[in-house]
Amino acid sequence: xxxxxxxxxxxxxxxxxxxxxxxxSLDFQATTMFWYRQFPKQSLMxxxxxxxxxxxxxxxxxxxxxxxINHASLTLSTLTVTxxxxxxxxxxxxxxxxxxYGYTFGSGTRLTVV
Amino acid sequence: xxxxxxxxxxxxxxxxxxVAFNCTYSNSASQSFFWYRQDCRKEPKLLMSVYSSGNxxxxxxxxxxxxxQYISLLIRDSKLSDSATYLCxxxxxxxxxxxxxxxxxxLKVEL
Numbered sequence: 001x002x003x004x005x006x007x008x009x010x011x012x013x014x015x016x017x018x019x020x021x022x023x024x025s026l027d028f029q030a031t032t033m034f035w036y037r038q039f040p041k042q043s044l045m046x047x048x049x050x051x052x053x054x055x056x057x058x059x060x061x062x063x064x065x066x067x068x069i070n071h072a073s074l075t076l077s078t079l080t081v082t083x084x085x086x087x088x089x090x091x092x093x094x095x096x097x098x099x100x101y102g103y104t105f106g107s108g109t110r111l112t113v114v
Numbered sequence: 115x116x117x118x119x120x121x122x123x124x125x126x127x128x129x130x131x132x133v134a135f136n137c138t139y140s141n142s143a144s145q146s147f148f149w150y151r152q153d154c155r156k157e158p159k160l161l162m163s164v165y166s167s168g169n170x171x172x173x174x175x176x177x178x179x180x181x182x183q184y185i186s187l188l189i190r191d192s193k194l195s196d197s198a199t200y201l202c203x204x205x206x207x208x209x210x211x212x213x214x215x216x217x218x219x220x221l222k223v224e225l
Binding site: 044045049091093095097103 | 155
């Protein structure tokens, strides 16, 4: 089946620093990837749709300058949380859609900003 | 109104019980429907797609009622390992093919 690899699994950083999260499709090409955020006891909320070779499409209320998305190749999308603050602490998950296997999720990144 | 609504639970059931979860969605143009399972602090994993004709996978049966915009999941002979959060997920289609998630229903299966 399709595999999506996401790194790091967890990260603790100081307030004001930036954190980059990587999402790779390992055995298929993904022209589109999705980035979600999940707060405790809440649902996954779509933040943005990452498009290979073009700008990401952000959902309403998501700051594109704070959450930088780069999708430079067909197998890699990155999300950079810039100038992170404690309220950015959350579980970030990426997803890619494969023609045969549908939507596959990365294992998620738990970000804690202290 | 939320796009996808679920009762958050938790539902505590004894091992071997049959349990059903429901979900409603607001967008009548929704095209595809899924149940995902999410374990604590893990990513969601596809449990099954949901079709109007109803579909079954072992102990799991899913049903879709387009007229009522209602989706159900039935788990028979529940196991301890079924304890998880079950997410109702809808794809409204279109160019974005974005998934919309319900808040999830938490199931705890006990001895």
